[in-house]
Amino acid sequence: MKGKKKASGKVLSGIYTLLVYAFLYLPIGVVILFSFNTSKRNIVMEGFTLEWYGKLFENEPLLRAYGNTLIVGLCSTLIATIIGTLASYGMSKFKFRGKSIIDTLLYIPVVIPEIVLGISLLAIFNLSRIPMGLISLVIAHATFCIPFVVFTVNARFAGFDKSVEEAAMDLGAGRIKTFFTVTLPIILPGVISGAFLSFTLSIDDIIISFFTTGPGSNTYPLKVMELTKTGITPDVYALSTIVLIVTVTLVIAAQRDTKNSKHKKNKATTL
Structure with missing residues (x-):
């Protein structure tokens, strides 16, 4: 009886897992599938073709919009990461009047509706x-990305051992040198996570x-939203598929690099 319950439980668990993955990845699969559709209207799948991947590079407005998206994303991420990391360092390192107020104010861009923040920035x-x-x-995106970097780096500072900094300064290192040679390498995973979150x-x-x-500064999401009025063509799906493949490849490469570095570190520790 217990064996039957365990078997049925495994089956239900497998079905539940399958439904969750289908809910998450089925829309992505539809985008990839429609990038090969012969129909320009993209309502139903009529046939298989690769022509849209060639026509994609002839669509200058779409490529320009995606280029703008990358420029804005990279620049705003760089600004938000630098400001957010320094702000988190200062707030975790020093005690000053009004610190609790600043902590509270950092949550405002996160919790208020984006339309309110957009109108405020426009004004x-x-x-x-x-x-x-x-x-x-760039300024607008950096504004709402900074709090996310601060929160991510703060989580890294939560378990930070300040005695390491004190030991470095006792050995003659200044504050700047201590930050770049001791503090930054320790909090670097949090900084990288905040940067990736900001870019996303x-x-x-x-x-x-x-x-x-x-x-002249239309971004890719705005361009796609504009195309929804007239119909999204398969070249948009083709660009999305290329971006998806590049992103997945980078994530897999990063995971392999992390596993290799951990393996080498464990091997060196064993030796």
Whole structure:
């Protein structure tokens, strides 16, 4: 009786797992499938073709929009990572008046609706006479990415042993040298995680980008949203498939590199 219950439990668990994975990855599979569709309307799958991967590179507006997305994502991520890391370091290292208020204010860009933040940034840009374009997009994206970097790096600082810094300074290292040679390598996983999170949020943003973009600075999400009015062509799915393949390849390579480094470290420790 117990064996039958265990077997039925395994079957139900397998079905549940299969449904979860289908819910997560079926839409991605549809995008990949429709990138090979012979029909331009992409309502039903009519046939198999590779022509859209060739026509993709003839679609200059789409490629330009994706290029803008990468530029904004990389620049805003760099700015947010630097500011967020330094802010997290200062808030974890020093005690000062108003620290709790700053901690609370950091949650505001995260919890408020994006449309409110987008309208607020638009008003600030108009008052400051900042031209609407790639510059305004970078500033806007860096603004809502900074808190995520701070939170991620703060989690790394939570278990940080300050005696390591003190030992380095006792040996003659200054604060700057101690930060780059001791502190930064220890918190680097949190910094990298915050950077990846910021980049993901930036390239995926629509609402804030809608309010802070300008002529000639259309991003890929905004371009796709614009195409939904007339119909998304298969070359958009082709670009999405290429980006997906590159992303998955980078993730697999990073995981293998992490496993290899851990294996070498364990081997060196054993020896």
